[in-house]
Amino acid sequence: MSNAREIKNRISSVKDTMKITNAMYMISSSKLKKAKINLKNTQPYFYSLQEAIVRVIKRIPEDVKLSYFDDRTDKIDRNKGYIVITGDKGLAGAYNNNVIKIAEDELKKDGNHVLFVAGNVGRSYFENKGTNYDAEFKYTVQNPTLHRARVISGRVVQMFNEKKLDEIYIIYTRMINSLESKAEIQKILPLRKVDFMDEDGTDDGTDETNYIPTPHDVLNNLIPNFVTGFIYGALTEAYSSEQNARMMAMEAATNNAKDMLKELSIIYNRARQAAITQEVTEVISGAKAQKRKKL
Structure with missing residues (x-):
């Protein structure tokens, strides 16, 4: 016997x-529901903010130079910053590997690269591999909050304004639906006017808002909030995707x-x-x- x-x-x-x-499946399911609710509750504010940016852009003459839309084409040796969002732990299928693969592909391209890694898995990976990353950028990805997104955006926006970074990207996992998610890279700064304008780029002339002191100053205050919203959305979607991947695994x-x-x-x-x-x-x-x- x-x-x-x-x-x-x-x-x-x-x-x-x-x-x-x-048990892990049940926990991830609960966290996923909560993350979806948080994202749904904050989306209307940032959609309204994007519409406000569109209205302001239409009131600024074409010859006015906007700092957040400056692509700095005159710079040959460009400094690129990448916000890489991974998980704090594994057991989530290929979730972390897909994000890390995109980051490694970007590091092979020309330019000076600065990694801002959120999540313990990504930090451990790049540290063990000997890849340079911002060691002071220590953020977890559990329970993403607007405050955390604001702190992150404040850091990268400041570096962009000080011209320490010429381009800022975010690498995260976007949740397409309950069964599918996709790791992708999105450019945060500099912005492009065409991304905010209508297809024909025309102005309907219905906006009679007065911008004080100037539309340019108003826009410079709106853009950092827009970047914060973008980062918060990415953090929440990545967190949702992680929980979904862990549920499936x-x-x-x-x-x-x-x-x-x-x-x-x-x-x-x-x-x-x-x-x-x-x-x-x-x-x-x-x-x-x-x-x-x-x-």
Whole structure:
């Protein structure tokens, strides 16, 4: 029965693992629902902010130079900043690997690169690989908040204004739907007017708002808030995608555990049956031997 005992211990181990994976699935499901609610509640504000930027841009003459729209084409040796959003832990399928792969591809391109890594998995990866990153940029990605997004945007926007960075990108995982997500890179700064304008770029002339002191000054105050909203949205979507990826990974692990338990149960029953048959055979053989001795 030693073989059957080993199989029984393995069955017990698989059951314990299945309890853990199922619990992680439930926890991720709860976190995902909360993250979706937070994102939904804040989206109207940032959509309104984007519409306000559009109205202001239409009131600024074309010849006026806007600092946040300056692509600095005269600079050859460009400084590029990348906000890389990974998870704080694994067990989420290919979630972290997809983001890290995009970051590594960007690091191979020309220019000076500065990494701002949010999430313990990404920091550990780049640290172990010896890749330079901003060591003071230590942010977790659990329960993203608007305050955290504002602090991050304040840091990168300041570096852009001081011309320490000429381009700022964010690498994160966008949640397409409940079954699909995609790791992608988006450019934060400098902005492009065409991204805010209508398809024809025309002005309907209905905006009679007065901008004090000037539309240019108003826009310079709106853009940092817009960047904050973009980063907050990316943090929330990445967090949602992580929980969704972990749910799918844990669901697959739980299903695999169930299949393994079925196979182990069959093997265990066969082992028990073989052991019982062996014992019965030994008893019968012993009885026959005793009978022959009497004869």
